[in-house]
Amino acid sequence: xxxxxxxxxxxxxxxxxxxxxxxxxxxxxxxxxxxxxxxxxxxxxxxxxxxxxxxxxxxxxxxxxxxxxxxxxxxxxxxxxxxxxxxxxxxxxxxxxxxxxxxxxxxxxxxxxxxxxxxxxxxxxxxxxxxxxxxxxxxxxxxxxxxxxxxxxxxxxxxxxxxxxxxxxxxxxxxxxxxxxxxxxxxxxxxxxxxxxxxxxxxxxxxxxxxxxxxxxxxxxxxxxxxxxxxxxxxxxxxxxxxxxxxxxxxxxxxxxxxxxxxxxxxxxxxxxxxxxxxxxxxxxxxxxxxxxxxxxxxxxxxxxxxxxxxxxxxxxxxxxxxxxxxxxxxxxxxxxxxxxxxxxxxxxxxxxxxxxxxxxxxxxx
Amino acid sequence: xxxxxxxxxxxxxxxxxxxxxxxxxxxxxxxxxxxxxxxxxxxxxxxxxxxxxxxxxxxxxxxxxxxxxxxxxxxxxxxxxxxxxxxxxxxxxxxxxxxxxxxxxxxxxxxxxxxxxxxxxxxxxxxxxxxxxxxxxxxxxxxxxxxxxxxxxxxxxxxxxxxxxxxxxxxxxxxxxxxxxxxxxxxxxxxxxxxxxxxxxxxxxxxxxxxxxxxxxxxxxxxxxxxxxxxxxxxxxxxxxxxxxxxxxxxxxxxxxxxxxxxxxxxxxxxxxxxxxxxxxxxxxxxxxxxxxxxxxxxxxxxxxxxxxxxxxxxxxxxxxxxxxxxxxxxxxxx
Numbered sequence: 082x083x084x085x086x087x088x089x090x091x092x093x094x095x096x097x098x099x100x101x102x103x104x105x106x107x108x109x110x111x112x113x114x115x116x117x118x119x120x121x122x123x124x125x126x127x128x129x130x131x132x133x134x135x136x137x138x139x140x141x142x143x144x145x146x147x148x149x150x151x152x153x154x155x156x157x158x159x160x161x162x163x164x165x166x167x168x169x170x171x172x173x174x175x176x177x178x179x180x181x182x183x184x185x186x187x188x189x190x191x192x193x194x195x196x197x198x199x200x201x202x203x204x205x206x207x208x209x210x211x212x213x214x215x216x217x218x219x220x221x222x223x224x225x226x227x228x229x230x231x232x233x234x235x236x237x238x239x240x241x242x243x244x245x246x247x248x249x250x251x252x253x254x255x256x257x258x259x260x261x262x263x264x265x266x267x268x269x270x271x272x273x274x275x276x277x278x279x280x281x282x283x284x285x286x287x288x289x290x291x292x293x294x295x296x297x298x299x300x301x302x303x304x305x306x307x308x309x310x311x312x313x314x315x316x317x318x319x320x321x322x323x324x325x326x327x328x329x330x331x332x333x334x335x336x337x338x339x340x341x342x343x344x345x346x347x348x349x350x351x352x353x354x355x356x357x358x359x360x361x362x363x364x365x366x367x368x369x370x371x372x373x374x375x376x377x378x379x380x381x382x383x384x385x386x387x388x389x390x391x392x393x394x395x396x397x398x399x400x401x402x403x404x405x406x407x408x409x410x411x412x413x414x415x416x417x418x419x420x421x422x423x424x425x426x427x428x429x430x431x432x433x434x435x436x437x438x439x440x441x442x443x444x445x446x447x
Numbered sequence: 448x449x450x451x452x453x454x455x456x457x458x459x460x461x462x463x464x465x466x467x468x469x470x471x472x473x474x475x476x477x478x479x480x481x482x483x484x485x486x487x488x489x490x491x492x493x494x495x496x497x498x499x500x501x502x503x504x505x506x507x508x509x510x511x512x513x514x515x516x517x518x519x520x521x522x523x524x525x526x527x528x529x530x531x532x533x534x535x536x537x538x539x540x541x542x543x544x545x546x547x548x549x550x551x552x553x554x555x556x557x558x559x560x561x562x563x564x565x566x567x568x569x570x571x572x573x574x575x576x577x578x579x580x581x582x583x584x585x586x587x588x589x590x591x592x593x594x595x596x597x598x599x600x601x602x603x604x605x606x607x608x609x610x611x612x613x614x615x616x617x618x619x620x621x622x623x624x625x626x627x628x629x630x631x632x633x634x635x636x637x638x639x640x641x642x643x644x645x646x647x648x649x650x651x652x653x654x655x656x657x658x659x660x661x662x663x664x665x666x667x668x669x670x671x672x673x674x675x676x677x678x679x680x681x682x683x684x685x686x687x688x689x690x691x692x693x694x695x696x697x698x699x700x701x702x703x704x705x706x707x708x709x710x711x712x713x714x715x716x717x718x719x720x721x722x723x724x725x726x727x728x729x730x731x732x733x734x735x736x737x738x739x740x741x742x743x744x745x746x747x748x749x750x751x752x753x754x755x756x757x758x759x760x761x762x763x764x765x766x767x768x769x770x771x772x773x774x775x776x777x778x779x780x781x782x
Contacts, residue, residue, distance in 0.1 A: 137687055139683065139686055139687065142692075167689050167691070168689065169689070170686070170687060170688070170689035171687060171688040171689030171690075172689060175687065176687045178680060178683065178684060178687075180680060183679065183680040183681065184680040184681055184683070184684045185681060185684065186681040186684070186685070186699055186702075186703070187681070187703070187777070187778070187779060188702055188703060188776070188777060188778060190778075197688065197690070198688040198689075201688055201689050201690055201691075202689060233778045233779070235778075235779050246684075249684075249688070
């Protein structure tokens with residue numbers, strides 16, 4: 082793992098509030114190389130956005146307590162002074178946000194905002210920066226960028242706004258691009274276009290991408306590796322092929338089972354995960370997922386007392402934080418694939434063919 | 448943008464005509480409807496203890512027996528072209544622009560307004576600069592250091608500022624700085640053309656007094672606006688670009704928070720230009736506010752009518768400027 086462009090080691094981001102300590106991120110580790118895409122998946126409040134904001138240094142000035150290491154090309158951003166992180170922000174690492182309308186300043190033209198992003202880090206004339214902005218807008222697929230550069234965000238459509246955000250993020254050729262739910266606020270038809278665009282630009286710029294989403298379909302399309310987060314911790318971490326082909330954590334099973342899949346017969350019932358995500362102030366003892374887990378009876382009562390470590394089981398590089406043994410995981414996943422949900426009356430729900438998963442062909446083995 | 452401005456200006460002209468109609472109706476139609484005769488009405492347009500013949504002369508001069516539309520037409524004509532008040536023996540000329548003729552002072556109202564306006568203008572503009580700079584910067588700092596000692600202290604002072612009336616703060620400052628410590632002795636208005644230094648020195652206390660009231664209000668407004676905008680997504684975007692925090696605050700945060708401030712600033716200033724009655728009275732400054740008070744005390748109706756017209760003119764103009772500024776500040780408004 083050494084020598085990766087981005088390495089996050091045991092990252093913890095806590096917030097002190099009047100109600101207690103919010104453990105938004107609690108010991109997250111992962112690494113990412115150039116040209117690769119990492120998908121971070123989890124429900125709202127699982128700590129995925131807080132993690133990405135932490136990498137960007139956007140918690141500076143708040144009451145966040147950050148420990149652990151964020152190594153960007155060997156430079157520890159947690160220990161670096163805020164001025165240095167600010168220099169890297171926007172130049173070496175850039176971010177795209179969820180809602181492009183509220184993320185663009187309503188009072189400045191799209192062009193002015195891209196020019197501003199470019200000129201903070203590059204000592205160029207206004208004319209040169211403007212030409213750069215026009216080029217970028219053209220590259221992200223804005224028609225007639227020469228005139229559109231002087232438009233205000235409210236004159237753009239939702240998809241075009243997100244394209245403009247992407248152009249802004251790419252203005253300084255960042256090596257790391259973090260996309261925080263980039264398609265959540267967009268029409269379904271536009272979503273695919275934006276994802277394609279990010280994918281194309283990644284191969285063009287060769288940057289590393291972190292794709293944050295609660296939508297497994299999005300990461301299935303794009304990600305090489307997937308990090309599943311739950312209650313601020315890593316539940317499962319592995320290649321996209323592993324996560325979709327042979328997931329090892331009951332939470333990932335829950336996510337997959339609750340997602341409609343094109344490759345299954347329509348009679349397959351969607352299985353929701355019972356309950357709600359836990360409070361990050363009072364995280365459940367032991368495994369944070371145990372109150373919602375259907376498999377706690379299999380581990381001999383360890384789930385609510387012992388925190389399961391993140392360990393590899395079976396495939397190298399594929400780790401899950403669960404007390405189930407490798408054998409139990411395999412059995413339970415196969416049973417689930419056959420349509421058997423534990424704790425529910427046995428009924429023949431699914432006769433549909435079970436394939437390898439929704440991982441799109443080209444990227445599964447990437 | 449040009450069409451937007453033209454439309455606003457045309458609207459403003461209509462608004463002014465409407466204002467003149469309403470003011471005219473208040474002063475000439477309402478008393479008649481309430482049963483006053485032309486003679487009784489005329490009695491209010493002359494000196495304190497007039498003789499019946501004087502009243503009759505005024506009744507003729509003003510044409511108070513004529514139909515109302517004629518009177519209104521004459522009033523408008525006076526404003527745009529000037530007018531002769533003539534009953535044969537006694538001719539008084541009220542030149543353009545004639546905003547009425549004061550029979551108490553035996554002179555047209557307009558020159559008096561013109562001579563008093565610079566006083567109010569000096570007071571209002573100077574105070575406006577102070578309260579805008581002071582209020583906005585205190586508001587921004589308070590918002591950025593929310594909950595700090597500075598925030599709580601300045602918001603406490605601001606609460607005092609909006610609560611204390613001008614005649615209290617003004618008198619206290621006069622007592623302390625003028626009489627007791629003689630820092631600004633003998634405060635009285637001196638015109639800027641005769642002695643700019645003395646003009647400024649004597650205006651310091653009135654400026655601060657008036658600005659204190661408004662700065663308090665603006666500090667609270669700015670603080671609330673900044674707290675809101677600094678939590679917006681586009682602020683996060685600005686930070687994610689790697690902008691220095693100062694630029695994030697001023698160029699992205701304050702710019703957005705300033706829009707409602709601009710609106711209310713225009714209206715406040717427009718209102719003040721019609722006369723800062725309390726401040727002018729407290730510091731005995733011969734401005735439009737003093738003029739209004741005197742006119743009301745003397746029941747000099749033409750003067751009151753004139754000053755109402757001027758004040759409403761300022762407010763309408765301020766509104767137009769605010770509308771145009773708004774479109775400049777917020778591009779989404781340019782329809």
